[in-house]
Amino acid sequence: MAQDPRLSNLLKWSIQNQSAPDGTPPETRTPLDPSLLAALFGGPSEAELMKTAMEAITSEDPEVTLESKLVAFDNFEQLIENLDNANNIANLAVQNNIKSQEKFLAMNGIPKIIDIILDDKEDTAVRRKAIYALSSATRNYQAAMDLCTGELEKRGYTHGTVDSMNMDAVDVVMNSLKEIAGTS
Incomplete structure (x- = not known):
């Protein structure tokens, strides 16, 4: 079964927007595309x-x-x-x-x-x-x-x-x- 490409995009978003190990937030946060959550939760x-x-x-x-x-x-x-x-x-x-x-x-x-x-x-x-x-x-x-x-x-x-x-x-x-x- 092929994986929904939105799930890969959700993973990328998560990595790009995570805090550094010391808790420092990333320089810029990008908004989460609602379709990514829909892919995860079946919307x-x-x-x-x-x-x-x-x-x-x-x-x-x-x-x-x-x-x-x-x-x-x-x-x-x-x-x-x-x-x-x-x-x-x-x-x-x-x-x-x-x-x-x-x-x-x-x-x-x-x-x-x-x-x-x-x-x-x-x-x-x-x-x-x-x-x-x-x-x-x-x-x-x-x-x-x-x-x-x-x-x-x-x-x-x-x-x-x-x-x-x-x-x-x-x-x-x-x-x-x-x-x-x-x-x-």
């Missing part, structure tokens, strides 16, 4: 936490409150700041990373996120975060931008062809969505 992985967050965000269960969805969005956003995490979950937020953008496109995420943005029954904060995710999915990735503008045209919003490498042009699309969603 959920970051991938499992991301999946749980997305389940809450997309839940249509009336018992999942808006506050719970916003907390889940915040937790998810913090987890995907690590691009390794973003790449592990194919249909989740993409942080302007080509591998993640490709997977998000393949999982048909663009139309789904546009639905959230244009849903006037959805909370403004949720719509704002959805615009952020769409922006990350389309910047510097032409196939996603083409699908985005195509989906918006189907819904009556025209932008024509937008160069995904032109940040000003992408901003025009995202700012128009902010105005539509009432988040600007």
Whole structure:
């Protein structure tokens, strides 16, 4: 059975942060990554936490409150700041990373996120975060931008062809969505 690499990292952290034999603390202590303890004690992985967050965000269960969805969005956003995490979950937020953008496109995420943005029954904060995710999915990735503008045209919003490498042009699309969603 292969050993979890986080356990090796926990051992390294322990050695680097131990006091000298005379009790003198190390010059600098580094914070302990919670995933290292999760490896030791069997807590959920970051991938499992991301999946749980997305389940809450997309839940249509009336018992999942808006506050719970916003907390889940915040937790998810913090987890995907690590691009390794973003790449592990194919249909989740993409942080302007080509591998993640490709997977998000393949999982048909663009139309789904546009639905959230244009849903006037959805909370403004949720719509704002959805615009952020769409922006990350389309910047510097032409196939996603083409699908985005195509989906918006189907819904009556025209932008024509937008160069995904032109940040000003992408901003025009995202700012128009902010105005539509009432988040600007």
